[in-house]
Amino acid sequence: MPVAAPERQGYSAQRLQRLHAFMREATGADGYLGGVVLIARNGRVVDWSAYGYRDLARSEPLRRDDIFRIYSMSKTVTSVAVLMLLEEGRLTLDDPVSRYLPEFEAPQVLAGGAVARPAQRPITLRHLLTHTAGFPAGRPGDEAAGRAQTLADPHGARDLRGFVERLSRAPLAADPGTRFGYDGAATEVLARLVEVRSGQSFEAFLQQRLFAPLGMRDTGFNVPAAQRSRVVDITTMGADGKLRLDDGPSAREPGAPLNAYPSGAGGLYSTAGDYARFCQMLLNGGRLDGHTVLGRKTVELMLRNHLTMLDPPVNQYSDAEGFGLGGYVVLDPARRGQLGSVGQFGWSGAASTSYTIDPQERMLAILMLQHLPREDRADLPRLAKRYYALVYQGLTP
Template sequence: MIGFRRGRDWTGAVAVILLCLASARMTEAAVLPEATPESQGLSAVRLQRLHEYMRKATDAEGYPGGVSLVMRNGRIVDWQAYGYRDIARHDAMRKDTIFRIYSMTKTVTSVAVMMLVEEGKITLEDPVSRYLPGFSTPQVFAGGNADAPRLRPAARPITIHALLTHTAGYPASLKGDEEAVKLMERTDPHGASDLRGFAERMSRVPLAADPGTRFGYDGASTELLARVVEVASGESFEAFLRQRIFDPLRMPDTDFSVPVSQRMRVVDITTMDKNGKLTIADGASAAHPGEPLNAYTSGAGGLYSTAGDYARFAQMLLNGGTLDGQTLLGRKTVELMMQNHLTMLNPPVTQFSDAEGFGIGGYVVIDVAKRGQLGSLGQYGWTGAASTYYTIDPKEHLVAILMLQHLPRDDVPKDLPRISRNFYNLVYQALLR
């Protein structure tokens, strides 16, 4: 039994106990309010089409399992678990299953940056060199090859805005990027042990194009933003996310690793072998679910989360930056995030769709008809490499999340079909008013 001296020690002990209790309450799992579909303008009968589709997609020939969640007007109207969370198909999928969300991490990182913008610690037009050494004179690959490259000075500096919108010009596997990609691979930024080391290695990587001249989706830009968050805030990236985003929003299952006591909740991550057989993917997290996805705290793709946790994050954005009395961002900041920031380009679209621009942290739908699926102008969202998806629709006051855990392969004809388009169509077709 611990003894305390009277006076200050006892007062301090009480303070510590109260702080621990407050922290426990802060990180306690929270569920958004639920409502019947009809009360929020959706058809329960039409939602059965979604359920049937997902059951078929997770049958013995499909994905092992998945979780879907639909919210409208801040209320959960449909939350389902399908199939299994293990490749052996023994453990039933649960709604609180933990997934590797990979690039859905980018939206979280973007929110962290915009929080610092609101505090006056960063501006969008700041050059990255203001925060990170080695970026004051960026070079552009201008010819030759990886063994004998020709470089020239970039026409303009790399800004925070360019990193946020993937317009910094870094190699992005676009046509013509091949030799620049090789140069980047030789520098091996992903081999760094922390974000400081990642940034140091990236300072030696030449651009593939001048900043602001193209959209080229790359993870390096967002990793650099994570390091900027550390420098501008004076905290580790992990601590900033936990204290400023996850704890206030009560997202206890979102982090860069999963506690050992909770690792049985992490879903198997699958891929297809060349013979079209479902198998466990490579990597430490695949072999040991719950371990960190990167050696450093990756702002581009390092988080684990659940559908319920990410729903709270998405609803905060849909609400204009506030959830359950916790304000992370101002309304105008969220409006800025959900506008197309590629208007300097012609056409102002991403490399993935000629109907989508890009905001801060996610795509923005700019042409519903050209996109060819149900949705709305201004719809915002992103995806993760292992088949996780979310969308936020301000016009319809709607959030829809789909969590699967499969790494698709373009070189395997018998791979599982990508089902996000059908998923969203089946969500939207259920809207009645």
């Protein structure tokens, strides 16, 4: 993406210094190891900066093109893949999933009782894209269905076909279309649908149809051996109040696949620069550098709130946010209590990565950290709300 002086794009270089000071402090000796931020307006990068270090020893300065585990920011990518097939007439939003995955022909619901019953309606693609399919999501009353899903062990599958087969054996926690319940299972089913309807592996589809055309060279489910030195250490807070490496296999072997199957819900590695190109494509109405990924009306549909069947039509995390096809949609910035715009869209990842795109302001902003927060002990402060406040305060008239 081209770079421009902030003032030429309606952004204050002076106010940008507040963000820089904030990030330097946040990645100081007692803070996060390091972070990368990127802000673009009108299709031009006005700030792209790296702070701190790549490694736990704080010996290797973090670089702007270093590689992060983006976890649930993968979900928006998967949603775009599904919408590409919708544009080709291979799918519609209200198709029953069982039309393509017969394993879901007769879903059962186990909600607050010991006996499952037939679901009141079939699971549709829209339900999967909006996290309203009814899969257990840790909400009150989900305990029994959650235990049944754990016993089915879909995450133990070796491929997406196996994931779907195992998942289909477990009951839902709610009838499809009756509540928002954020989970990864729905997105893994979408990834499998891409395989079935495209005739390609999910990984090959993304590489050929999305990453290569958009120039996302460092995005994928596996980091090549020659590039693994660029993968940022992933930390968590130890019982002694000090940062330590996470216990997971990705911390022990940075760059290795995060799942046995190509996880559309959380399996991608990427960089701030790569993900900015993906976001800019959406801001441009589906196009970037002469490549058309989606049509303009499809992107408009993606960025609208699809929870209108709920009362209120909001997600489980905010009464001021709905949910589009792959990310939150801001409905009321005042109620949300954050600087932003109606129609602002975005999502985050488990290891403290996040992005937002704002069609009104023609702006995108990305925050890349690599820390798994903990609720059971004192931890580093969450940065996202303050970071995006500092992004928005830099806009000029």
